[in-house]
Each structure stands twice: as structure tokens, then as C-alpha cells.
Amino acid sequence: MPEYFKRFIPQINLPWHVFIIITSFSSVLSSAAHAQYPGYNSITDVSSFKKKFATESAKVLSITSDFKQDKILTALTETITSSGKFRFKRSSKVRIEYVKPFAYLMIMNGDKILVRHNNKENTINVKSNKLFQQVNRIMIDCVQGSILDSKDFTTKVFENDKEYLLEMTPSSKALKEFFQIIVLSVDRSDYSVNSIKMNEPTGDTTTISFMNKKLNELISDAVFAL
Amino acid sequence: MRYLLFSGVCIVCFCCSSDYRYMHAIEANANCIANLTPKKLNTSWYHASVDVVGSHISGLLLIKNMPDSSIRVVFTSEAGVTFFDFGFADGNFKVHNIIGQLNKKPVIEILREDFELMLGLPFQEASFQSWTMNDEVFYGVKQKNETAYFITTKDCASLRRLELGSARKRKVSVLISGQSYPSPEKIELTHHTFNMNINLSRFEKE
Numbered sequence: 001m002p003e004y005f006k007r008f009i010p011q012i013n014l015p016w017h018v019f020i021i022i023t024s025f026s027s028v029l030s031s032a033a034h035a036q037y038p039g040y041n042s043i044t045d046v047s048s049f050k051k052k053f054a055t056e057s058a059k060v061l062s063i064t065s066d067f068k069q070d071k072i073l074t075a076l077t078e079t080i081t082s083s084g085k086f087r088f089k090r091s092s093k094v095r096i097e098y099v100k101p102f103a104y105l106m107i108m109n110g111d112k113i114l115v116r117h118n119n120k121e122n123t124i125n126v127k128s129n130k131l132f133q134q135v136n137r138i139m140i141d142c143v144q145g146s147i148l149d150s151k152d153f154t155t156k157v158f159e160n161d162k163e164y165l166l167e168m169t170p171s172s173k174a175l176k177e178f179f180q181i182i183v184l185s186v187d188r189s190d191y192s193v194n195s196i197k198m199n200e201p202t203g204d205t206t207t208i209s210f211m212n213k214k215l216n217e218l219i220s221d222a223v224f225a226l
Numbered sequence: 227m228r229y230l231l232f233s234g235v236c237i238v239c240f241c242c243s244s245d246y247r248y249m250h251a252i253e254a255n256a257n258c259i260a261n262l263t264p265k266k267l268n269t270s271w272y273h274a275s276v277d278v279v280g281s282h283i284s285g286l287l288l289i290k291n292m293p294d295s296s297i298r299v300v301f302t303s304e305a306g307v308t309f310f311d312f313g314f315a316d317g318n319f320k321v322h323n324i325i326g327q328l329n330k331k332p333v334i335e336i337l338r339e340d341f342e343l344m345l346g347l348p349f350q351e352a353s354f355q356s357w358t359m360n361d362e363v364f365y366g367v368k369q370k371n372e373t374a375y376f377i378t379t380k381d382c383a384s385l386r387r388l389e390l391g392s393a394r395k396r397k398v399s400v401l402i403s404g405q406s407y408p409s410p411e412k413i414e415l416t417h418h419t420f421n422m423n424i425n426l427s428r429f430e431k432e
């Protein structure tokens with residue numbers, strides 16, 4: 001019986017990885033008012049948006065930011081808010097540190113991910129299975145600013161005068177189990193992510209908002225040491 | 227031949243030994259039962275750490291008392307993705323939601339038993355038998371093939387732990403530290419028949 005758990009453990013990282021990829025690497029990226037997103041119009045020329053997105057993405061070498069995360073359990077009328085610090089350094093270094101109301105650290109560096117909680121560390125090699133390889137592919141798409149070409153999501157783009165909205169619908173069964181849609185809100189001025197909203201099939205949502213963003217500041221590699 | 231015989235006897239003795247062999251039935255202490263029976267947990271958030279057969283995973287666990295007096299147990303990743311959502315009500319159990327990788331009957335059964343014990347559900351409105359062993363008193367509730375115990379000090383000063391056992395073997399134990407029920411600060415659940423631990427640390431919402 002424990003084998004079921006054991007098989008589950010390495011795979012359970014998928015949503016985390018997807019989260020990281022979307023929150024971090026997408027932040028390097030990324031008519032009448034649309035009914036689903038009041039105040040936003042859909043972009044018809046997605047092709048030029050893709051090019052601009054990729055070009056602007058390439059200019060961001062690092063991000064330092066605070067974040068606030070609100071998870072809403074709709075059926076249970078329960079919300080949990082957490083906050084912490086986020087750091088990204090091109091091309092594949094991410095550090096997400098939850099500070100309140102619990103301590104939890106995750107560092108991605110190349111092919112490896114380190115998780116630290118309660119003085120316990122766990123390092124995962126993303127090459128160890130197919131799911132991780134899929135995640136790697138998404139990662140590369142994001143780093144290159146080509147997430148809009150990714151086969152893992154179909155994406156619609158909307159805009160107003162301040163933001164772009166990227167509505168990402170998972171294509172694969174594995175991702176669909178966790179997410180119905182993911183909506184990235186991208187700042188028009190620097191193509192960094194203002195917020196990310198993950199809608200689960202159950203109706204629960206998680207929204208992560210990024211504050212005090214600083215782009216292209218020097219960040220030591222030691223911050224991402226595994 | 228002598229060594230073989232000795233080994234055989236040892237194996238037989240080992241196999242036949244029972245974790246509960248030194249228990250002696252005693253009359254139940256009604257005051258102790260009234261004071262130390264684990265009470266229904268308050269609605270709380272816990273940071274959960276799970277170790278299974280050498281692998282480690284963490285996340286957030288919500289225990290919520292619903293207005294209809296049912297209890298929901300929800301486990302999510304720190305990033306907010308829900309892994310499972312279980313409901314407990316009047317002896318009934320319902321899986322409201324579970325991801326595919328965990329959606330296996332044996333996994334659900336193990337988790338159901340673990341949470342039922344942790345929530346103290348076997349002890350609600352139960353009739354108890356009691357035993358003494360070493361310096362402890364066991365208050366047990368017979369279930370299908372097992373017995374759920376809450377275990378106190380001999381003088382009934384405090385709750386030591388909860389336990390689930392078959393007739394001979396201890397299967398699961400739950401240790402509480404810091405405050406006790408209904409708002410334990412730390413809960414440590416250990417499986418004794420395979421390598422699995424669940425550690426919960428309560429935190430206050432912001």
C-alpha cells in the first residue's frame with residue numbers, strides 16, 4: 001500500500017513546478033469589452049503580441065519582489081493568505097520564500113529543485129521523470145518568451161490601457177486535473193506579472209499578487225544555492 | 227540443529243508476541259473518560275509534513291467544522307493546489323475531491339483511518355472498555371477489526387496518545403504536544419506497520 005504514496009510523491013510536485021514556471025518565468029514575459037474580463041478587449045493580432053512579448057522578456061535578467069497569496073476554498077467559505085519573497089535570475093534560477101504565516105522555501109536552479117521546511121530539505125532532479133521533462137519544456141518556453149506557442153496551454157490574450165491578460169487553458173490531461181484556467185495579469189510598461197490567478201476545477205482559486213517589483217537588480221548566485 | 231531450533235523458537239515467539247499482551251482489564255473510570263476523551267477539534271490550519279517510505283512532502287491542512295456539524299479535512303500544496311478534500315459526518319465518510327495520483331482505494335482508506343483517529347471520531351459518544359498496562363490506562367472502542375484507544379497516565383492526569391491497533395499489533399499512534407484537544411499545537415501521527423509519518427504544526431491565519 002505505501003507504494004501508492006511513493007508513486008504519488010514525485011508527481012505531486014507538478015502543480016508546484018507549474019506554479020513556479022508561471023509565476024516566475026512568465027513574469028519575464030509577460031472590440032468591445034470582453035464579457036469574462038470587464039474592461040479588457042481581446043487582442044486580435046496575437047502574432048505581433050507574441051513577438052513583442054518575446055522581445056521584452058529577453059530584456060529582464062532578474063526580478064526581486066514581495067508576494068501575497070490568497071487561496072479561496074469556495075465551498076468551505078475559507079480563505080488563507082500567505083506572503084513572502086520572490087526572486088528570479090535568468091535563465092533558470094528561482095527562489096520562492098514563504099514567510100507568513102508559515103515558513104517554506106523553494107529554490108529552482110537548472111535541473112534541480114530544493115524544498116526546505118521544518119529544517120528538512122528535499123532535492124529533486126527534474127530529469128527524473130516525464131512530468132518533469134514536460135515541466136522543463138514549459139520552463140524553456142517561458143524563458144524564451146514563447147509560452148504563447150506552448151503546446152501545454154492554449155492562450156487567449158486581452159488588454160486594457162494598463163495590463164495584458166493571458167488566459168491560459170491547459171491542454172494536457174495532467175495539467176487539466178489541477179487547473180481549469182490560469183490568468184496572468186501582465187504590466188504593459190515592463191511585461192512583468194502583476195498577478196496570477198489559478199482556477200481549479202472544483203471552483204477554488206489561488207491568486208498571487210506581486211508587489212514592490214524590482215527588475216534587473218543584481219542578485220547573487222548564492223541566493224539560489226542548493 | 228540446536229541453533230536452528232533456537233532460531234525457530236525465537237521466530238515463533240516473535241511472531242506470536244503481541245503489543246497488548248500485558249494489558250489487564252480494569253473498571254473504566256467515568257471521570258477520566260469525561261475529562262480526557264479527545265474532544266472535537268476546533269477549526270484550524272496546520273502546516274503538514276508527510277514522510278512516506280523515504281519520500282517527503284509538505285503542504286497545508288485545513289480541519290474545518292461545518293455548520294451542519296460535519297468536518298472537512300483539506301490538504302493543499304503551499305502554493306494552493308488542492309490534493310484532497312474529505313468529509314466526515316455521523317460515521318459517514320465522503321471524498322469531495324482528490325487528485326488522480328491519490329485516488330486509490332487503499333490510499334484513501336489509510337488516510338480515512340488516520341484522520342478519523344486524529345479527529346478523535348471513534349471516541350465520540352462511545353462506550354469504553356479499559357485496561358491497564360505499565361503506567362498507562364487504555365480506554366478502547368472496538369471497531370470492525372481493530373480497537374481505537376485513547377491512553378492516559380495511570381493517575382488520569384493527562385492524555386498520553388491515541389492509538390489504533392489490531393488484536394495483537396499496534397498500527398497507528400497519534401501524539402499531541404503543546405495544548406491538547408480541542409486545539410493541539412502539534413500532532414504527530416506514526417504508522418507502525420510501514421514507514422509513514424504525518425506531522426502537523428498549527429498556525430494562525432493572518
